[in-house]
Amino acid sequence: MNLNIDAIKSQTFDAIVVGSGISGGWAAKELTEKGLKVAVLERGREIKHIEGYETALKNPWDFVHRGRPDNIAAEEYWAGMRTGYTANEEHRYLFENDKQNPYIEKKGGFDWLRAYHTGGKSLLWGRQSYRWNKSDFEANAKEGIGTDWPIRYEDLAPWYAYVEKFAGISGQAEGLDVLPDSDFLPAMSLTAPEIHFKNEMNKKLGRPVTVGRVAHLTKPGPQHTAVGRGSCQYRNKCMRGCPYGGYFSSLSATLPAAMRTNRLTMIHNAIVSEIIYDEASQKAKGVRVIDQNTLAVKEYYAKIIFVNAGAIGSTSILMNSKSNRYQNGLGNDSDQLGRNIMDHHLGVGASATVEGFEDDYMFGSRPNGLYIPRYRNWGKDKRAYTRGFGYQGGASREGWGRGVGADGFGANFKESLSHPGRWTVNFGGFGEILPDPNNRFVLSQTAKDKWGLPVLEFETSFGQNELKMREDMMNDAAEMLEAAGFKNINAYNKSDTHIGLGIHEMGTARMGTSVKNSIVNKHNQIHDVKNVFMTDGAAMASASCVNPSLTYMAMTARAAEFAVSELKKKNL
Amino acid sequence: MLNRREAVSRIAMMVGGSLSAPTLFAMQAKEAGKKQMADAFTLSPTQRQIVAAVAEHIIPKTDTAGAIEAGVPAFIELMLTDCYHKPEHMSFKKGLADLEKAKFLSQNQDGQVAVLTLLEANTKELMKGYQQSKMKVGDNLDKEATAVNVGVPFWRLMKELTLLGYYTSEKGIAGSFIYEPIPGKFEAIKIKPGQKSYQY
Numbered sequence: 120m121n122l123n124i125d126a127i128k129s130q131t132f133d134a135i136v137v138g139s140g141i142s143g144g145w146a147a148k149e150l151t152e153k154g155l156k157v158a159v160l161e162r163g164r165e166i167k168h169i170e171g172y173e174t175a176l177k178n179p180w181d182f183v184h185r186g187r188p189d190n191i192a193a194e195e196y197w198a199g200m201r202t203g204y205t206a207n208e209e210h211r212y213l214f215e216n217d218k219q220n221p222y223i224e225k226k227g228g229f230d231w232l233r234a235y236h237t238g239g240k241s242l243l244w245g246r247q248s249y250r251w252n253k254s255d256f257e258a259n260a261k262e263g264i265g266t267d268w269p270i271r272y273e274d275l276a277p278w279y280a281y282v283e284k285f286a287g288i289s290g291q292a293e294g295l296d297v298l299p300d301s302d303f304l305p306a307m308s309l310t311a312p313e314i315h316f317k318n319e320m321n322k323k324l325g326r327p328v329t330v331g332r333v334a335h336l337t338k339p340g341p342q343h344t345a346v347g348r349g350s351c352q353y354r355n356k357c358m359r360g361c362p363y364g365g366y367f368s369s370l371s372a373t374l375p376a377a378m379r380t381n382r383l384t385m386i387h388n389a390i391v392s393e394i395i396y397d398e399a400s401q402k403a404k405g406v407r408v409i410d411q412n413t414l415a416v417k418e419y420y421a422k423i424i425f426v427n428a429g430a431i432g433s434t435s436i437l438m439n440s441k442s443n444r445y446q447n448g449l450g451n452d453s454d455q456l457g458r459n460i461m462d463h464h465l466g467v468g469a470s471a472t473v474e475g476f477e478d479d480y481m482f483g484s485r486p487n488g489l490y491i492p493r494y495r496n497w498g499k500d501k502r503a504y505t506r507g508f509g510y511q512g513g514a515s516r517e518g519w520g521r522g523v524g525a526d527g528f529g530a531n532f533k534e535s536l537s538h539p540g541r542w543t544v545n546f547g548g549f550g551e552i553l554p555d556p557n558n559r560f561v562l563s564q565t566a567k568d569k570w571g572l573p574v575l576e577f578e579t580s581f582g583q584n585e586l587k588m589r590e591d592m593m594n595d596a597a598e599m600l601e602a603a604g605f606k607n608i609n610a611y612n613k614s615d616t617h618i619g620l621g622i623h624e625m626g627t628a629r630m631g632t633s634v635k636n637s638i639v640n641k642h643n644q645i646h647d648v649k650n651v652f653m654t655d656g657a658a659m660a661s662a663s664c665v666n667p668s669l670t671y672m673a674m675t676a677r678a679a680e681f682a683v684s685e686l687k688k689k690n691l
Numbered sequence: 692m693l694n695r696r697e698a699v700s701r702i703a704m705m706v707g708g709s710l711s712a713p714t715l716f717a718m719q720a721k722e723a724g725k726k727q728m729a730d731a732f733t734l735s736p737t738q739r740q741i742v743a744a745v746a747e748h749i750i751p752k753t754d755t756a757g758a759i760e761a762g763v764p765a766f767i768e769l770m771l772t773d774c775y776h777k778p779e780h781m782s783f784k785k786g787l788a789d790l791e792k793a794k795f796l797s798q799n800q801d802g803q804v805a806v807l808t809l810l811e812a813n814t815k816e817l818m819k820g821y822q823q824s825k826m827k828v829g830d831n832l833d834k835e836a837t838a839v840n841v842g843v844p845f846w847r848l849m850k851e852l853t854l855l856g857y858y859t860s861e862k863g864i865a866g867s868f869i870y871e872p873i874p875g876k877f878e879a880i881k882i883k884p885g886q887k888s889y890q891y
Binding site: 176178179180182183184185186187188189190191307308309310311350352353354355356477478479480481482483484485516518519520522523526527528529530532533534536537538539 | 748749750751753766769770773774775776804807811847850851854855856858859860861864866867868871872873874875876877878879880881882885886887888889890891
C-alpha cells in the first residue's frame with residue numbers, strides 16, 4: 120500500500136506539459152519559473168542539445184547521396200517527399216517515418232509532417248517570426264467567418280514583447296500597422312539586388328519590403344548567453360540542429376531555462392493517449408501514457424495540464440479522451456474538435472534573373488530573406504477574395520547547379536562553374552487559409568497504429584477564397600519582379616499542393632467566445648475543463664498570413680501566467 | 692537509431708577519410724543490396740569504363756582534380772542504384788549501349804568530344820520528348836515498353852550526377868571553391884577579379 124502511494128507521489132506534479140516543441144518548451148519554462156514542479160511528457164526519443172545534432176557539422180561529401188533521399192527513404196517518408204526537403208539526408212533523422220506513422224487521406228491530400236523527439240518541430244521550423252496585426256484578430260467578427268477571437272492584439276502585445284526578448288528576434292523596425300514591429304535584435308543585411316528591389320517597390324508600387332524577421336541571435340544578450348546560446352554563424356544548415364544555439368528552439372532556449380529551476384522533469388518516449396477526466400470535480404486529474412518502446416501504460420497526475428502536442432497531436436489526444444460527460448472528446452460540446460484545419464498555402468509566386476550587379480557578391484549563407492508584408496485587402500485595396508498574403512524570398516547568385524541545364528562540358532566549363540553565376544530572385548507567397556468546418560480530421564473507427572491508438576483520417580481541401588487568392592499571389596509576384604526591372608520572369612502556381620504543406624497546421628481546437636462555438640476560452644482553457652490549457656496551433660481561430668510560431672509563444676506565456684494565478688487563487 | 696549505412700559513413704569520417712570513396716560506396720551499395728532495393732541496377736566493366744570516360748570529359752583533370760579522381764564514376768552508379776527507378780535505369784543503359792555501339796572508348800579524345808557534343812545537342816530534343824512523355828504516362832501507354840523514352844535522358848543524367856558528385860566531393864570543393872563551413876557572418880561584398888564561389 121505504501122509502495123503504491125509512493126508510486127503515485129512520484130507520478131504527481133504541479134503541472135504536466137504534453138509535448139516539448141515550441142509551445143511546450145515555453146509552457147515548461149514559464150510554469151517552472153513561477154515555482155511549479157513540472158513534468159514534460161515527450162512522445163519521442165531524447166535528443167540532447169549539441170551532441171544530438173548528428174549531421175550538424177558534416178561536410179557535403181559526408182552524405183552518401185549528397186543530401187538526396189534514396190528510394191527507400193522516399194517510400195518511407197512519403198509525406199515528407201511532398202515538401203521537397205524534409206526527407207533529405209541532412210535532416211531526415213529529425214522527421215518521422217510516415218510509413219511507420221501512417222495517417223489516412225480521405226478527401227484531397229493533407230501533408231502532415233511530424234517530429235517526435237525532444238524539441239519537436241522547434242528544431243526544424245523556418246524561424247520566421249512575425250507579430251499578428253490588429254485586423255488579424257478582428258477579421259473573423261467583421262466578416263462573419265468562423266468564430267470571433269475572444270482576445271485582441273492588445274491582449275497579446277505585452278506577451279509578444281516578453282517572448283521576443285528571450286527568444287531573440289532579428290529584424291528591422293518599420294512602423295507598419297500591417298506588420299507590427301517586434302522588440303528586435305539587429306537586422307541581417309541585404310544583398311545588392313535586394314536593396315534595389317526594396318527601393319523600386321517603395322518608389323513604383325508604394326509597397327514596403329523588409330528583411331525577414333527571424334529567431335536568430337544576431338547579437339546575443341545576457342538572457343541568451345545565460346542559457347548557453349551564441350551568435351548565428353550564417354551556415355544556413357539550421358534544420359540539422361544548431362550546435363551554436365544560433366536560433367531559438369526548445370533545446371537551445373526554453374528547456375535549459377526550465378531545467379535550471381530544478382523543477383523540471385523530462386520524460387521521454389511517453390505517448391499521451393488520453394487525458395483522465397474526473398466527473399466529480401469536472402477537471403482533468405492527469406494523463407495516461409503509453410511507453411513508445413515497451414508499450415507499458417502509466418498515469419501521471421497534476422493540477423494543471425498544458426496540451427502542447429502540436430495542433431493535430433493535441434486535438435487527437437482530446438478526441439481520444441472519452442468519458443461519460445464527454446463521449447465525443449474532451450471539451451467537445453461544440454463539435455468543433457478536429458475541424459477548421461488551417462495552414463498557409465504556398466507553392467505560388469515568381470522567379471526571375473537579375474541583370475547587372477556582376478561585381479556584387481555576399482559572404483556567408485543567410486538563413487533568412489526578404490519579406491513583403493500583406494498589402495491586399497488592406498487600407499483601400501479590395502479584392503474578389505478576403506484576407507491576404509505575404510511574400511518571402513530574396514536574391515542570390517547561382518552556384519554550380521546552373522551547369523546541369525547549361526550547354527558545354529570540359530575544362531572551360533569546369534572552370535566557369537567555380538565562379539558565381541548570375542543573380543536570380545524568387546518570391547513565394549504565404550496565403551491565409553480561412554477556417555472551414557469541413558476541413559477536418561477524425562479518429563479512424565478501424566485503423567490503429569502500433570501503439571493501439573486510432574489512426575487519423577483527414578478530409579481537407581482548399582476553398583474558393585484560397586484559389587482566387589493564388590491567382591493574385593502569382594500575378595503580383597511577376598508584376599513586382601517586372602517593376603524592379605528583372606528578366607526571364609517565371610510565374611508559378613502549383614496546383615498539386617495540399618493543406619499542411621506549410622507545416623503551419625492549426626485551428627483544430629479553436630479559441631472562441633462560448634462553449635457552443637469553440638473548445639478553449641480567452642485564457643486557452645478548455646471552456647468547462649478549466650485546468651486543461653491548449654496553447655499550440657490547435658487554439659487558433661484564424662490563421663493570419665504570417666508565420667504562427669511567435670504567436671504560439673506569446674499565447675503560451677500568457678496562458679501560463681493565468682494558470683499559475685488561478686492556481687494560487689485556488690480556482691484550479 | 693543508427694543504421695549501418697550511417698555507421699559506415701561515420702567510420703569513414705573517424706578514420707579521417709582513409710577509406711577511398713569507391714570502397715565506401717561499395718560497402719554502402721552492399722548494404723543497400725541487403726535492403727533489397729526495388730530496382731536492381733548494375734553495370735558491366737565496359738559500361739563502367741564508359742561512365743568514367745564521359746564523367747572525366749564533363750569535368751576533366753586540370754590543375755585541379757577531375758571527375759575520376761573525385762570518385763564520381765562510383766558515385767553515379769550508387770546514385771542510379773539507390774535513388775532512381777527503372778525508367779532512368781533503362782534510359783541510362785540505352786545511352787551506354789549507344790556509346791558502346793559507336794565504339795566510344797576506342798576513339799581518340801577529339802572523336803570522343805565530337806560524339807558527346809552531338810549527344811548534348813540531341814539531348815535537347817530528347818528533353819522535350821521527356822517532358823511530353825512524362826505527361827502522357829498513365830493513360831493507355833504500356834509503361835514497360837516506353838520506359839526508355841520516359842526516363843531522364845542519358846546525357847542529362849550523366850551531367851547532373853557528375854556535377855553533383857564532383858562539386859559536393861572533398862576534392863571538387865577544395866579545387867573549385869572557397870570552402871567556408873562556418874562563415875560566422877553575413878555581409879554584402881564586392882567581388883574580386885577571378886573570385887571563386889564560396890561554398891558553405
